[in-house]
Amino acid sequence: MGLNDVLAAAPDYIPFLPKPKPRFVTEDGRRVHGVVAEFATPADVFHAAEKVRDAGFKRWDVNTPFPIHDMEEAMGMQRTKLPYIVFGHALLFVLLAWVMQQFMNNWDYYIVVQGKPSEDWEAYVPIMFELAVLISAFTALGGMLAFNGLPRFSHPLFSSDRFLATSDDRFIIGIEADDPSFDPEQTKKMLADAGGSEIDLILDDEE
Secondary structure, eight states: OOHHHHHHHHHHHSTTOOOOOOSOBOTTOOEEEEEEEEESSHHHHHHHHHHHHHTTOOSEEEEOSSOOTTHHHHHTOOOOSHHHHHHHHHHHHHHHHHHHHHHIIIIISOOOBTTBOTTOGGGGHHHHHHHHHHHHHHHHHHHHHHHTTOOOSOOGGGGOHHHHGGGTTOEEEEEETTSTTOOHHHHHHHHHHTTOEEEEEEEEOOO
16 A cells, blocks of 8 residues: 555545545445455465456455465565655654754753763764664554554445455455446456456445
């Protein structure tokens, strides 16, 4: 999930933010969340994921009762940018910790300790290290939640009994209506051609 996806999905998991106008609605005006299809075996859902990836879809997911080896490659998932964000914040706070201690020891409250020069950086290492570790932990946690669209206490898929069965013995692929390549009928046909069954349209009744 990239930064643009995070911003677009923000109304889904932050209360009171207005949702953008839906791309597709039913005849009675209900918002279409997407389409889900069921697959019989792990191999079936794996090969179907490859076909969905090759079809150019970006906003979709695979739900299974257990991890499937190499599913990330089948879905075309890219390596997360979170480590670079964490590293950048760590470097920033190392610099801020050095500046803070320089200011405190040389201008704000100058004290000579055992005749040692107050500007030497070696004495500042413990605080620099601790702040880097602290901000890295908070950035990793906050970034993980943001990139995964969490916290979110409800989801349109929760209304589907078929989706809820993925915690037991079902294999599901769901494609969101916000995907640029999404078209209800064409998407259903593509999932059916990929071996999907019990293809359902999922509505989003939350406003």
